[in-house]
Amino acid sequence: MWQGTIKYVKLEECLKAIELHVRQSLPVEEVEISNAYGRFLAEDVISNIDVPPCDIAHFDGYALRSNDVAQASPTNPVKLKIKARLYPSTKELISLGPREAAYVATGAPMPLGADGVLPVEASVVKGEYLEVRYGVRPGEHVIKAGSDVRRGEVVLRRGHRLRGQDVALLALMGFTKVKVFSRPRVCIVPVGDELADEGNVLKLGEVPCSHALMIGGFVLRDGGIPMRLAKVPDDPSLISEAILRATSFSDLVLTIGGASRGEKDLVPTAISRVDGARIIFHGMMTRPGRQTGVAVVNGKPLVMLPGLVQSTIVGYQLIARNIMFKLMGLEVDDLTIKARIAHDLELPQPKGFKRIVFVQLERGNDCYRAWPLRGESAILSVPVRAHGYVLFDEGLDYVEKDSMVDVHLLN
Amino acid sequence: MWQGTIKYVKLEECLKAIELHVRQSLPVEEVEISNAYGRFLAEDVISNIDVPPCDIAHFDGYALRSNDVAQASPTNPVKLKIKARLYPSTKELISLGPREAAYVATGAPMPLGADGVLPVEASVVKGEYLEVRYGVRPGEHVIKAGSDVRRGEVVLRRGHRLRGQDVALLALMGFTKVKVFSRPRVCIVPVGDELADEGNVLKLGEVPCSHALMIGGFVLRDGGIPMRLAKVPDDPSLISEAILRATSFSDLVLTIGGASRGEKDLVPTAISRVDGARIIFHGMMTRPGRQTGVAVVNGKPLVMLPGLVQSTIVGYQLIARNIMFKLMGLEVDDLTIKARIAHDLELPQPKGFKRIVFVQLERGNDCYRAWPLRGESAILSVPVRAHGYVLFDEGLDYVEKDSMVDVHLLN
Numbered sequence: 037m038w039q040g041t042i043k044y045v046k047l048e049e050c051l052k053a054i055e056l057h058v059r060q061s062l063p064v065e066e067v068e069i070s071n072a073y074g075r076f077l078a079e080d081v082i083s084n085i086d087v088p089p090c091d092i093a094h095f096d097g098y099a100l101r102s103n104d105v106a107q108a109s110p111t112n113p114v115k116l117k118i119k120a121r122l123y124p125s126t127k128e129l130i131s132l133g134p135r136e137a138a139y140v141a142t143g144a145p146m147p148l149g150a151d152g153v154l155p156v157e158a159s160v161v162k163g164e165y166l167e168v169r170y171g172v173r174p175g176e177h178v179i180k181a182g183s184d185v186r187r188g189e190v191v192l193r194r195g196h197r198l199r200g201q202d203v204a205l206l207a208l209m210g211f212t213k214v215k216v217f218s219r220p221r222v223c224i225v226p227v228g229d230e231l232a233d234e235g236n237v238l239k240l241g242e243v244p245c246s247h248a249l250m251i252g253g254f255v256l257r258d259g260g261i262p263m264r265l266a267k268v269p270d271d272p273s274l275i276s277e278a279i280l281r282a283t284s285f286s287d288l289v290l291t292i293g294g295a296s297r298g299e300k301d302l303v304p305t306a307i308s309r310v311d312g313a314r315i316i317f318h319g320m321m322t323r324p325g326r327q328t329g330v331a332v333v334n335g336k337p338l339v340m341l342p343g344l345v346q347s348t349i350v351g352y353q354l355i356a357r358n359i360m361f362k363l364m365g366l367e368v369d370d371l372t373i374k375a376r377i378a379h380d381l382e383l384p385q386p387k388g389f390k391r392i393v394f395v396q397l398e399r400g401n402d403c404y405r406a407w408p409l410r411g412e413s414a415i416l417s418v419p420v421r422a423h424g425y426v427l428f429d430e431g432l433d434y435v436e437k438d439s440m441v442d443v444h445l446l447n
Numbered sequence: 448m449w450q451g452t453i454k455y456v457k458l459e460e461c462l463k464a465i466e467l468h469v470r471q472s473l474p475v476e477e478v479e480i481s482n483a484y485g486r487f488l489a490e491d492v493i494s495n496i497d498v499p500p501c502d503i504a505h506f507d508g509y510a511l512r513s514n515d516v517a518q519a520s521p522t523n524p525v526k527l528k529i530k531a532r533l534y535p536s537t538k539e540l541i542s543l544g545p546r547e548a549a550y551v552a553t554g555a556p557m558p559l560g561a562d563g564v565l566p567v568e569a570s571v572v573k574g575e576y577l578e579v580r581y582g583v584r585p586g587e588h589v590i591k592a593g594s595d596v597r598r599g600e601v602v603l604r605r606g607h608r609l610r611g612q613d614v615a616l617l618a619l620m621g622f623t624k625v626k627v628f629s630r631p632r633v634c635i636v637p638v639g640d641e642l643a644d645e646g647n648v649l650k651l652g653e654v655p656c657s658h659a660l661m662i663g664g665f666v667l668r669d670g671g672i673p674m675r676l677a678k679v680p681d682d683p684s685l686i687s688e689a690i691l692r693a694t695s696f697s698d699l700v701l702t703i704g705g706a707s708r709g710e711k712d713l714v715p716t717a718i719s720r721v722d723g724a725r726i727i728f729h730g731m732m733t734r735p736g737r738q739t740g741v742a743v744v745n746g747k748p749l750v751m752l753p754g755l756v757q758s759t760i761v762g763y764q765l766i767a768r769n770i771m772f773k774l775m776g777l778e779v780d781d782l783t784i785k786a787r788i789a790h791d792l793e794l795p796q797p798k799g800f801k802r803i804v805f806v807q808l809e810r811g812n813d814c815y816r817a818w819p820l821r822g823e824s825a826i827l828s829v830p831v832r833a834h835g836y837v838l839f840d841e842g843l844d845y846v847e848k849d850s851m852v853d854v855h856l857l858n
Contacts, residue, residue, distance in 0.1 A: 240539075420602065
């Protein structure tokens with residue numbers, strides 16, 4: 037049974053606890069490659085074929101045997117018999133004998149025996165003959181079989197999120213389907229008596245369910261399927277019920293609010309009332325974000341996201357997102373940008389706490405400049421104006437102008 | 448009538464021609480904010496209210512009048528009568544008289560007359576009285592009305608692509624709907640006798656429709672709705688027909704392939720056969736990408752994307768994407784990262800041509816390093832291994848190691 041106190045744990049310890057308690061559990065599904073954009077690969081992709089599967093012409097021109105034209109020059113042209121016209125769609129393989137050539141369009145399979153292409157611009161055609169006035173190097177203007185991908189090569193790694201060009205490469209390797217992780221279903225449970233019904237005009241004592249919308253957007257960004265439960269009032273039984281229901285159809289539950297130490301912060305109590313539920317940690321040594329917690333309920337991970345909006349964001353970015361990746365057996369790999377802090381920055385913070393500062397980026401000549409944004413953790417316009425955030429280590433209470441930092445991008 | 452020759456035009460001229468011929472034409476639609484993630488704002492968003500609408504408590508504690516406790520100290524505590532308990536959900540406004548206090552939970556509206564909060568940790572409660580042993584500054588632990596957003600403030604700009612936090616801010620400002628641009632419907636028309644039917648085992652003379660899949664992914668990434676027509680053979684009448692059909696239900700048509708100078712490059716011919724169709728330019732001084740062209744067909748913009756895959760990408764990134772934004776009356780704003788080129792780089796290129804080089808990024812201490820990736824323009828594994836690309840200006844045929852470049856990210 038949870039004791040009702042928040043015990044602050046170092047961020048590294050929180051991440052270790054997640055490592056320990058959240059196991060890879062997302063099922064693998066096979067999807068058509070035309071549907072695979074944005075999905076995470078569930079296994080390494082190894083090519084079963086060479087790409088291209090045979091030598092192909094890289095230019096419109098004439099395929100020929102470079103040996104035949106080694107001595108060719110404007111004063112000593114070599115005549116080759118034009119034997120065929122080949123296109124990428126040509127369905128027969130032909131071969132060239134000595135002193136034979138074939139027209140090839142870009143992308144056409146090279147005839148057997150040919151090892152170079154004379155570009156059409158340099159070609160002189162007289163009836164059925166090609167007059168070659170320049171030497172052609174072996175391999176010139178030819179894309180060799182396997183020069184894009186070699187058979188047996190690992191081209192894309194497990195965990196890679198598929199982009200347009202990756203899907204195209206899957207097609208070139210002859211795949212029509214690919215194994216990806218199921219998209220994590222993330223159930224968002226907004227908690228609070230003050231939450232308004234959606235679409236209503238706000239009255240005193242009502243606050244819109246804004247944070248749930250925000251987290252829904254983050255989940256989409258990160259490849260998950262956001263599901264939102266209706267708002268739950270500050271009642272431990274109703275919260276327990278909602279949480280338990282959420283675990284039944286989702287892979288990860290995120291409560292928002294009710295995780296602090298006030299008398300209406302009932303999420304920890306509600307969790308402790310669920311049979312077999314366990315709070316892994318509650319309290320994280322970051323500011324904002326310190327009320328963040330993680331539990332396991334009904335075998336599913338649950339993150340208690342704090343209600344002050346910057347804390348909600350930090351709890352999501354550092355913890356919930358991490359768990360989404362852990363469900364796939366993956367590590368989060370943030371895109372970070374190096375930037376120089378635009379002015380001196382004081383970082384008052386309790387001992388041992390890391391500090392998250394939202395920043396706006398400005399292009400500089402050599403490097404981005406990061407402008408720290410000021411504002412209490414309840415202020416949403418700060419992350420709205422921000423391009424990203426910087427995570428400052430504990431014990432660092434002053435940062436000088438021009439210090440180099442890593443900015444974690446927010447989109 | 449198009450003359451069948453490619454006339455290479457400087458990239459800047461291509462962009463100017465687009466500016467001239469493509470007008471803002473995407474309709475504006477109003478969507479629920481819960482559905483607005485990833486959409487582009489069609490107008491500036493101005494707040495009609497202060498956010499928060501009234502002063503609210505930033506801490507669990509006791510709201511009080513700072514004047515009352517100005518002299519308070521551990522040896523000289525001040526007693527205040529606790530008049531009420533207030534929560535974010537409290538529906539009545541109360542006011543504090545002299546020597547009165549009220550419990551406030553974080554997020555509760557401050558009572559009238561109160562101007563500071565004594566945190567619960569510092570509070571000593573004796574029955575109905577609060578003993579205050581420390582002064583509280585005016586405004587301490589209070590989020591002032593309008594301190595997040597001021598009424599009348601422009602918070603989000605037309606053209607901004609909505610992220611999670613932006614949608615949340617819309618909710619806080621009391622909006623339930625928002626005006627966004629319709630997602631551009633982008634019809635992809637793959638052209639070529641060699642294109643295989645989807646899902647078939649490939650035979651000699653068949654190539655998968657990989658590029659159309661790739662461009663479909665890019666369109667999704669950029670907020671559009673990709674639509675793919677079935678492959679069209681190298682037949683000008685069929686291409687004309689397909690293009691015309693495509694313009695009837697899309698905002699932008701992208702042909703892939705058939706735009707070069709070979710005898711089967713029939714897209715320009717097909718375009719010129721459509722009544723009233725006009726080729727704006729065909730031929731762009733970039734490598735790869737030089738066969739890119741733009742036309743207006745049936746009043747809709749059409750981009751001829753070249754068939755060699757790196758050219759296809761360049762044509763999309765520099766031209767098609769630009770048009771997608773122009774349809775919203777917007778400018779493309781690429782995310783670029785500063786990086787240092789990892790080794791000396793030769794950039795042989797025809798006079799006046801800009802050069803695009805795909806690069807892999809490696810984290811360095813101070814700055815990313817960009818490793819140029821080698822490979823003919825038909826090689827897809829190059830953009831697959833790339834994080835982005837660098838656009839080098841014309842006339843630059845040699846770049847020294849450690850030169851600083853802007854890397855345009857590919858995802």
